[in-house]
Amino acid sequence: MQPADLDEALTEQFEINRELWEVALEPWGSGVLPSAYELARARRSLQETLPNEGLGFAQTRDHILNDVVPGLNAASLSPNYYGFVTGGVTPAALFADNVVSTYDQNVQVHLPDHSIATDVEYRALGLLTDLLRLDRQIWQNGTFTTGATASNIMGLACGREFVLRAAAERRGSPVTSVGEYGLFEVMQAAGLSGVQVLSTMPHSSLGKAAGVLGIGRANLKSICSTSQDDNNPLEIDMQLLERELARPDRASTVAISCGEVNTGRFATTGIQQMQEIRRLCDKYGAWLHVDGAFGIFGRILYHPFSPEFSSITKGCEGMELADSITGDAHKFLNVPYDCGFFLCRHPSSGLAEDVFRNPNAAYLSSGKATATDTIPSPLNIGVENSRRFRALPVYASLVSYGRNGFQDLLQRQIRLARMIADWLFDHPAYTVLPTSRTKAELLHKTSMIVLFRANDETLNQELSKRINGTSKMFVSGTVWEGKPACRIAISNWRVDEQRDFAIVRNVLGRVAQM
Incomplete structure (x- = not known):
């Protein structure tokens, strides 16, 4: 493609974006799902082999708009799509996401002389903690991820690092970091036979995270109460929890479901229960993780307090006592897929850096933090190196709607x-x-x-x-x-x-x- 062609294509792209915005923002009245005919037609239109000569921008544009788009569902466009807690895309988020695509920033290294992309992400994290009524001085530490699965991987990874490091240090071993030495070596140094995750009706992504991290899906254990006296299927059996935490052969992470996926209900019912869980975790050296998915946003209902929503506000009480919190911005915040977040209240301990540090990449040496830096390079505290500028739609939404x-x-x-x-x-x-x-x-x-x-x-x-x-x-x-x-x-x-x-x-x- 020649530069002149590129300029023409970009001009046309902006016009197409404008048309798509108008469609996306108008009241939705069409079917939520494409018809069988539309699906079949869209599938038939897809290219099966790569042509030697491309179709060109104009024909490809028409193909996408006229053939492919009718085969997509209205998950984000229709208010009556009630599957998968999909959310939608607000006007502010849609605008910002188009800016993201146009400027295509790779937000992996904090380069303050090159771009403010990392500054935007850091500020967006601060605004998010404000929305969730978390102390910014403690909780403005984290990153934006692809979603709750990546965020839960980060939560369990930091928890694994924390509990095994503490166990190894108690035995006086210099082999303390799983990120550096590996799971097997640190478990040997700590004198442990396994790591476990204790939860009640956890989301499937926690099991996936346990599998990815070498903890094992079989070690995601239920601590559900069997009494069900108050008809709460997520109720935690506190005696069972303490028995599991007290096991001398295991290190533990406790995962609280703040919004269970099938019912939307909460594992805890108030600050006193969270305080007791925090006490037990401190007593036995466990990590306390909150899978906030969408339930964590109930914290915005605290003020002014209303009895109408008291069960939800009670279910979110005490989440600030956790060590880590995950949630999905592409759910309640209604920003485009994919966007989750991970927050951790232990920045000074270097847990995330010990797990996710990007080592030995000479071309990224300019991304090393200096003594005056307050913004870490995202590639050293998260799963990804290459990262989309997904923080901008979050920032735009928070600023726009408050x-x-x-x-x-x-x-x-x-x-x-x-x-x-x-x-x-x-x-x-x-x-x-x-x-x-x-x-x-x-x-x-x-x-x-x-x-x-x-x-x-x-x-x-x-x-x-x-x-x-x-x-x-x-x-x-x-x-x-x-x-x-x-x-x-x-x-x-x-x-x-x-x-x-x-x-x-x-x-x-x-x-x-x-």
């Missing part, structure tokens, strides 16, 4: 979820899960997610397929207590309680009569 804007969004999402749960509780064809003794109890515990199943077994086996087949809304199929169930996860910024409730009620009402 604490009150996100608080309003979360309140609308919760109120819609409770309207749906209220209606389903009385519907003879459906049961809301986990089962509640009273409607008041159900509504009190409902946050952004409604889990339910059909009472008729035949209908329940294909319930998600029938709902999604209407293309008016989309739900995730899941399993609860060994049986199929459906999950409505409300996370899009376009949510409108009355309009969206009417759509959900009409679809589920018709499906129940099929």
Whole structure:
């Protein structure tokens, strides 16, 4: 491509972006999923072999817009896409993401004389801690990742480094860093036979992280209470927790589910419980990690306090006592995929650097920190070297909407979820899960997610397929207590309680009569 052609292509690209923005920002009224015809047509249009002569920009543009785009779902565009806690893309985030693509910064090394990209990321982390009502002096340490999976890998990796380092140091061994010496060597030095992760109903990404890090998926252990006296499936058995932490042959990380994926509920119920967990972790040298995914954003409801959301604010209390917190910006913050975050309150200990340091790359020597640097090079504290400038849409969203804007969004999402749960509780064809003794109890515990199943077994086996087949809304199929169930996860910024409730009620009402 010649420079003149490039200039022309960029000009045309800006015009296409403008058109796409207009489509993306207008009220969404089309089907949530593409039709079978649109999917088949889009697949047939895809090039099977690489041509010797390219199609050129104009023809490729038309191919993408006319053939490929109709085969994509409206996960981020439609407020009625309730699968996978997808979220959407706010106008501010969409604008910033186009700037990200145009300027294409590789945010791996802090080069203050070259770019402010790392400054933007650092400030965005600070604004995020403000939103989550965390002490910026303690928590403005972390990085943006591809999502909760990468963030949970970082949390467990830092936890593994912390607990094994402490165990090896107690035995007087100089072999203390897993990042430097390897897992087997440090475990031998520490006199341990294994590392374990203790949690209640953890997200699957924690199991994946345990597998990646050599901890082992089999060592992700449940500490769920078997009593279920208060109908909380995430309840922690505190006696079991202490027995596991006290094992002399194991080092432990405790992972708190702050927003369980199927129900949206919380593993803890207030500051006193978190204080006790913190005490036990300190007593036995364990790392305390919070998988905040989307539930951690309930902290923005603290002020002004409202009894309407007390179960959610109680579930988020004490998260500042953790050692690390992960969350997804591409969920509640409604920024484009992919974007997660990892926060750690131990910057001075060098845990992240010991695990993720990028060694022996001479061409990156200019990225070494100096004594006056407050911003670390991201490649030394995270999984990736090459990194997209994903912090800019986060920064733009936080600046654009502020604490009150996100608080309003979360309140609308919760109120819609409770309207749906209220209606389903009385519907003879459906049961809301986990089962509640009273409607008041159900509504009190409902946050952004409604889990339910059909009472008729035949209908329940294909319930998600029938709902999604209407293309008016989309739900995730899941399993609860060994049986199929459906999950409505409300996370899009376009949510409108009355309009969206009417759509959900009409679809589920018709499906129940099929």
